[in-house]
Amino acid sequence: MIYAIASGKGGTGKTTVAASLLSLWDRPVTAIDLDVEEPNLHLFLNPEFDSVEKAYIEVPEVDESKCTLCGACTELCQFKAISIMASTLLVFPEMCHGCGGCLAVCPEKALSPSQRELGEICLGKSGDIRFIMGKLRIGEAMSPPLMRQVKERFITHDSEEDIIVDAPPGVSCPAVSAVIDTDCIVLVTEPTPFGFHDFKLAWEAFSPFGKPMGAVINRAGIGDDTVNRFCKEKGIPIWAEIPYDRAIAEAYSRGAVVAEAVESLQETFHELRRNMRKATETSREMNNA
Amino acid sequence: MHEIVIISGKGGAGKTSITGAFAQLAQGAVLCDLDVDAPDLHLLLDPKKESEHEFWSGNEAIIDPAKCEKCGLCFDMCRFNAIEETEDSFQVAPFRCEGCKVCVEFCPADAISFPKRHCGQWYISTTRFDTMVHAQLFPGEENSGRLVTLLKQEAKKIAEAKGFDLVLCDGAPGIGCPVISSLAGTDLALLVTEPTPSGIHDLKRVAELCDGFKIQVAVLINKWDVNPELSDNIEKYCQSKGYSVICRFPHDRAVTDAMVNRKVITEYDNGALKKTLETAWADTVSLLKSK
Known part of the structure; x- marks a missing residue:
């Protein structure tokens, strides 16, 4: 299964969620950083790259x-x-x-x-996590062609290995390109007016693809409850809420994987993992039925 | 005429909150939201639309199933995997279509039309501060540099007509097409960063992009106190590159509270936060004038 971690607004915690999920996901698992303009996942998983290929x-x-x-x-x-x-x-x-x-x-x-x-495709391992990252050449305007080449490394694969994709922010061409070939979309947001506005855009943009989709509300407790109310109204499941806590922000600022650094979050991410799996399996069964 | 673009590489670093505050402090600038994909500045500035315009850009291929002879040439030639085989025809997946016209040109049955693409809307609005130019692309559209360029031109025209000397732009995250377009011909790129591994990594990439275009760079370190040591590192990096660090802004929930109340920080806070931003704005203006 391929799981995309996406969000309308940047900086809501996509990479935090992706890194934490990867830390506790069943092996084997592959991490893909498709935010090729500003890839960040490697900063938290510290992979060793055994091949860096130029993409053209x-x-x-x-x-x-x-x-x-x-x-x-x-x-x-x-x-x-x-x-x-x-x-x-x-x-x-x-x-x-x-x-x-x-x-x-x-x-x-x-x-x-x-x-x-176009840039580079970096292949390596972070412990027992296979790691693939696209990195756009600075000055290159077009990210989708590089994303396509990174995607070719994994969408053709037919093994049962799970893949977690860190997607670029937004709802335009690059973001759609990142989620369109996946089996499940996790929308990370925060309960602020900016977070809600862009969450709504993303939900509207990605809904037509008919994939199972759920929300992760990061920094829960700040802002207001608009996102929660919207999810309830539209029937969007909230798969996890990560509380607002300065300790989490500080752990992130040290480059820590928050599910590992903040013990109280372990169960939150396990719960998220279970929800993602369940929604994807249910949807697959319905499609096969 | 001067133009400042506020960008960050990394999303969520605080671009829009800072732009909002500067929009109040500028007093005599046209405001422009160049994040046409997921714009947020309007949430703080509550613009009243004066005029609304359609944005059309490029074309999209559409196969007429009645004319399609199923030869599959389009499928073979499309480099974007945008042609899908259906039971009795081929069809174009609009989200994958790049609008290159290759299938239209080579279809032996002339079965493919190529209408223009309505990609989004753009607006000229009034706000409680000044005129604002902004847009919204439709979901999944090419994050168009053309729309960014158009907004910049419109903002500049309005500023000239009003006798203003400044256009203040909120930019998009990343370093790709819309960001490159937003930097064209700008006088100062203000990079908002934060003391995290992602913040620094992305700052360096976007700063290198600005250097490539020979655009003056200033840096604002947001949430500096989340990791003072990394903030010092950012400052050292900026010194080594000749970028002015105009401000260290603290991590403060008042920023979110202001947003929830649909106010910019400098309206919501009358104390230290406001003072810090006033100083930052004064320094930004003097950087612009010293050029």
Whole structure:
């Protein structure tokens, strides 16, 4: 099963929850950090990386001797990544989405595949947890292509091994890309106006996928009860509440996995794990029935 | 005309709470929420919409099942796994479609249409402080740099018309497309961080991004007292890089309480917190002027 730890708002505790769940999840288990712009899970699980691979996206390269400036490629490109200026075909590799259209449409075979670096895919282990992380190159604008390549490392796998995905914040393209291929979505939020607003956005964005989804309310006790009331009204199960406690914030600031550092939270995370498993199994049975 | 963008790399570091306070202190700035994916500034500023506009960007492919001859060429050519096989046809999964037009171009049956995509709404509003420009993308849309650029341009136009010298922008988390667009042509990036391993890690990445664009960086350490030692480390790092640390802001529940009351911190607190932010704002302005 693949479990996504997501949230509309950043900084609500996705990584805290993911790291804690991983610490007590049944083995074997794999951790995937898909927040490729700002991956943080490794800071808490301290994996040893035995392979760091560069990831690339295909971009076109022009052979000027073959190009007749017919304009078929520039007309097709939707991303302004290729254009004719003063009788020269220019490629702007940073704009390219790697669709391959220009190469396919060129009647002269004047374009050939080159590449742009997207970032790195880091593979390793944290104790007995397999660890995969995508890390976007600083200056690279597009995170979904790198996320796709990280995802290819795990969505094809057919073993029974569980996977926990730390997703990027938000509800737009990168966040959707992170949760769309998973079996269960955990939405981490906090009971504040910002937390609630973005929780609602995320719930609306992810509901159409029909996956089992539950809430984790972090820093419970601050703010107000709007999130709880909303969950009750919409029938969204609250799978765990992590109380507001400065000791938790301080443990996190030292890089600790809070389920390990704060004993009272052990049972909270075990309960969360049971709820996630149960909801996913129930949903699978219903789909098979 | 000056523009300040408040970003953080890591989400939840306090960007919006700080922007809200500065919106009050600025007195004569157009406010702009460049987090078009999960915007929150409006929750503090309670904007009254003066005008609402549709944001259209890109196109999406739609297969007409009546025309589809099931050759599967689109399925083979799509690099984004956006084509799904159904029982009697193929269809496009809208959340995966990149809008590249390759399937439309090569479909031998001309079965694929390519309508424009309505991606979200944007607004010009009034607030109790000043005019605000903001937006909301629809869920799952490409987190569009184009929308960020558009908001910045609109905010600047309004500031010019009002005779203001400043646009104050709340940014998005991360270092990708929307953040890069928000940094284009800006005068000062104020990076909000916190003394945690994630806070520092993400600060360094976003600061390096700013350096790459040669944008002046200032840093505000939020919740500094949660880990004073790490806060000292952040300050040393900033010194070594030539970034000004304009403020150490404490961890205080008043920040959440202000939010719950739909107020900015400087409206909610009249004591030490307000004073700290007033000093921080004065220092930010003098950094901007010293450029």
